[in-house]
Amino acid sequence: MSYTSAPLLISAPGKVILFGEHAVVHGKVNACNHTCVRGSRLNYHAQSATFSMSLSVRGIKLQRLSSFSIQTAIAASLGLRSYLFLQARDDEIIQLTLPDVGLDKTWSASTLPGPLPYVPEDPKSKRINGDRCCSNISWTFGRNPFCGPTNSYLDGIHPLELPSTTKSTLETMINLPSGSQTAGEQAALAFLYLYLCLYRTTAPAGLTICVRSMVPVSAGLGSSASYSVCIATALLIHFGHISPSIVHDAAEGKHTETINTWAYKAEQVLHGNPSGIDNAVSTFGGAKLYVKGQGFTTLSGFSSLRFLLTNTKVPRSTKLLVAGVGDKKSSYPSIMDPILDAIQGVSDECKDVFQAHEQKLVDRKALLEKIQDLIDLNHWLLGAIGVSHPSLEKVREVTAQFGLRTKLTGAGGGGCAVTLIRDDVDPDTVAKAITILNSFGFDCFETSVGGPGIGVTSVGAGTSSLVTAEGMRWATREELEAVSGWRFF
Numbered sequence: 001m002s003y004t005s006a007p008l009l010i011s012a013p014g015k016v017i018l019f020g021e022h023a024v025v026h027g028k029v030n031a032c033n034h035t036c037v038r039g040s041r042l043n044y045h046a047q048s049a050t051f052s053m054s055l056s057v058r059g060i061k062l063q064r065l066s067s068f069s070i071q072t073a074i075a076a077s078l079g080l081r082s083y084l085f086l087q088a089r090d091d092e093i094i095q096l097t098l099p100d101v102g103l104d105k106t107w108s109a110s111t112l113p114g115p116l117p118y119v120p121e122d123p124k125s126k127r128i129n130g131d132r133c134c135s136n137i138s139w140t141f142g143r144n145p146f147c148g149p150t151n152s153y154l155d156g157i158h159p160l161e162l163p164s165t166t167k168s169t170l171e172t173m174i175n176l177p178s179g180s181q182t183a184g185e186q187a188a189l190a191f192l193y194l195y196l197c198l199y200r201t202t203a204p205a206g207l208t209i210c211v212r213s214m215v216p217v218s219a220g221l222g223s224s225a226s227y228s229v230c231i232a233t234a235l236l237i238h239f240g241h242i243s244p245s246i247v248h249d250a251a252e253g254k255h256t257e258t259i260n261t262w263a264y265k266a267e268q269v270l271h272g273n274p275s276g277i278d279n280a281v282s283t284f285g286g287a288k289l290y291v292k293g294q295g296f297t298t299l300s301g302f303s304s305l306r307f308l309l310t311n312t313k314v315p316r317s318t319k320l321l322v323a324g325v326g327d328k329k330s331s332y333p334s335i336m337d338p339i340l341d342a343i344q345g346v347s348d349e350c351k352d353v354f355q356a357h358e359q360k361l362v363d364r365k366a367l368l369e370k371i372q373d374l375i376d377l378n379h380w381l382l383g384a385i386g387v388s389h390p391s392l393e394k395v396r397e398v399t400a401q402f403g404l405r406t407k408l409t410g411a412g413g414g415g416c417a418v419t420l421i422r423d424d425v426d427p428d429t430v431a432k433a434i435t436i437l438n439s440f441g442f443d444c445f446e447t448s449v450g451g452p453g454i455g456v457t458s459v460g461a462g463t464s465s466l467v468t469a470e471g472m473r474w475a476t477r478e479e480l481e482a483v484s485g486w487r488f489f
């Protein structure tokens with residue numbers, strides 16, 4: 001039986017990070033926030049946004065145990081989206097077409113390694129070593145227990161820690177030369193990983209998927225997250241973990257958490273060590289304050305801001321940039337930690353000024369002036385941790401000539417910069433800045449933020465050119481953006 005007899009279109013937005021990128025990856029939330037060792041005391045230092053714990057026995061202070069820093073990022077969904085076409089097949093062919101990253105592959109489901117096995121809730125079996133996890137379970141493709149979203153195998157285990165046999169089979173299937181994966185190969189690996197996790201015999205093994213993205217790839221605008229959210233949603237629906245009735249049924253909105261969890265797994269394949277902010281914003285939409293491991297809260301007011309986004313088109317890899325910052329943090333903690341804490345200071349100031357504005361303690365002009373200052377401060381701090389690039393400094397220089405403030409957004413190292421357009425900036429000024437930025441080969445677009453997250457619609461009249469995967473491959477941006485009938489969660 002097919003859970004998706006009619007083709008579906010799924011879409012998810014990119015994101016723009018205003019403050020806190022990179023720092024958010026390294027934030028730690030105190031797991032024993034409220035339940036500390038008996039006789040211990042937990043203090044929160046608002047100034048430094050750190051927690052420290054001291055242990056007293058009979059009134060004598062013994063020891064400061066640890067310090068935990070919270071790192072908040074502030075981000076919002078973008079108007080640009082990725083779009084996925086999904087159709088179940090009668091045969092066992094898995095067809096994955098990803099025109100934006102030059103990948104067009106088919107596999108026979110019967111050549112895949114078995115689905116990732118269910119591992120019982122035994123802490124000893126929750127080893128990071130995947131081989132150990134599977135050692136005493138025999139399984140064959142199509143006859144395993146269901147590996148559902150609550151599968152303990154997946155909790156706390158990084159997807160790249162797959163059983164070595166599974167991993168090498170997947171790598172052979174995608175023709176992965178070790179160490180040098182192309183964008184398409186990475187995307188295929190993330191897809192096959194989710195396929196193996198979500199596979200269920202009650203749905204057809206075969207499917208056709210084509211993903212198109214209006215989010216520039218590898219530019220800091222969350223293309224990988226919007227791709228991950230789309231493939232997670234498609235496979236959850238295809239294998240019946242989520243009913244395709246979400247196309248019509250508002251009650252199915254509860255599935256966004258599940259989608260977000262699986263999108264994060266795909267992001268881990270693509271990024272190594274993501275904070276989870278990109279997939280959260282792409283899944284849920286809107287404007288968010290996000291703390292790794294804690295989730296997010298809504299930041300009202302952010303969506304009313306206007307931005308100019310400039311894509312320097314300098315290629316870079318989020319995975320490498322995040323790993324580079326991690327290495328520096330390990331080598332020079334006494335230098336890096338204060339910088340990351342200062343970035344938290346920027347996010348705190350941003351949150352406070354929005355709150356003050358909401359309570360009418362600060363007018364809009366003062367709000368925007370403060371945001372401008374914070375943009376400069378955050379960019380300098382990101383420069384200090386080594387993720388700026390001459391192209392990004394050029395964007396700052398050009399926009400500064402017009403009194404505008406700019407910072408890098410996302411992972412940096414090239415990619416995109418975000419410029420705040422204050423209410424008093426006239427369109428002519430923006431147009432002049434864009435002309436100069438274009439002369440350096442940069443792409444610019446004005447955008448609003450904070451729109452909806454994941455959306456699903458069935459393919460039918462009104463989307464005629466997209467009824468096939470082939471149609472999807474060639475659909476224009478206008479055609480994709482004109483698709484109607486979306487149900488957003």
Ligand SMILES: Nc1ncnc2c1ncn2[C@@H]1O[C@H](COP(=O)(O)OP(=O)(O)OP(=O)(O)O)[C@@H](O)[C@H]1O
Binds near residue numbers: 318409
């Ligand atoms: N439309 C797409 N089709 C297939 N794969 C995609 C698509 N968009 C992104 N990807 C995958 O995501 C990777 C890009 O991720 P990367 O994190 O470098 O950039 P980003 O997500 O655009 O930027 P950032 O993480 O800084 O916001 C690509 O190499 C590819 O594997």
Ligand SMILES: C[C@@](O)(CCO)CC(=O)[O-]
Binds near residue numbers: 020023025222277322
């Ligand atoms: C650089 C980073 O902070 C943002 C990438 O869009 C990485 C992450 O949070 O996963």
